[in-house]
Amino acid sequence: MAKSTEEHPRLKLEQYLGMQIKRQRQALELKIADVARIAGISQGMLSKIENAQVSTSLDTLSRLCDVLGLPMSKLFSQYDQQGSTALLVKANEGLEVVRRGTEKGHNYRLLNHTRGPKKSFEAYLISMDDASEEFPTFSHPGTEFLHLLEGELVYRHGNQLFQMGPGDSLTLEGEVPHGPEKLVKVPIRLLSVMNYSS
Structure with a gap:
């Protein structure tokens, strides 16, 4: 009945979380070193989290969210909604x-x-x-x-x-x-x- 013009593969959870953390950190103009220090993790670990090279524990994720002012509930609800909500119905295909x-x-x-x-x-x-x-x-x-x-x-x-x-x-x-x-x-x-x- 209806198709979107492009199908984008769903991001893996690690990729999505890393992308959102990096985006929020950059929006706040914070350096990796500062966020890592306040969250109590190494700078290298934060870099790996942002680049989806490791899976992080909920405890670490919670501390990062606290530092960045990003509610965890919002973070996960947005992951569930990342697919496009647009739907194209071509002529005569309704x-x-x-x-x-x-x-x-x-x-x-x-x-x-x-x-x-x-x-x-x-x-x-x-x-x-x-x-x-x-x-x-x-x-x-x-x-x-x-x-x-x-x-x-x-x-x-x-x-x-x-x-x-x-x-x-x-x-x-x-x-x-x-x-x-x-x-x-x-x-x-x-x-x-x-x-x-x-």
């Missing part, structure tokens, strides 16, 4: 999914959604090409953003009707029943982004 409008001839391609225990947004590219079809109404938590890429339609939100042409956008409260009222000019391509964050 995952085709079934939603309430599918039975009416709408085509939904899921462009992406946040991963994890609780999704916070979904993005769809919706295609409609039958001007005579009937439309279901939708309601869901959160906010929805619609951007019309192609075609013309009338979109209903509650008791309001909105005439939309290419380039028009509509932001609406998802709990209020909504959906296409009339397809004025087909084919229609509509970008839909639902934000579930409270």
Whole structure:
């Protein structure tokens, strides 16, 4: 479905820790000799840690973090998050999914959604090409953003009707029943982004 343009190998823990310690030391403009002395280790040992030539004990790592003002918890949580959180979906590669409008001839391609225990947004590219079809109404938590890429339609939100042409956008409260009222000019391509964050 989606690929990043480049795959970077995950850094080994020793490489990551050494890089972060060196980066923090240089940001503070501290010399290796000074940091090593205050942390109670040799200058050679600190150099090896920074260059991932040795594995260090948690005790040594804790002392280095204290000297550099770098919380260990933050250091390890960042290691877990070092992968890219960007996701590229190439044209026509979005995952085709079934939603309430599918039975009416709408085509939904899921462009992406946040991963994890609780999704916070979904993005769809919706295609409609039958001007005579009937439309279901939708309601869901959160906010929805619609951007019309192609075609013309009338979109209903509650008791309001909105005439939309290419380039028009509509932001609406998802709990209020909504959906296409009339397809004025087909084919229609509509970008839909639902934000579930409270």
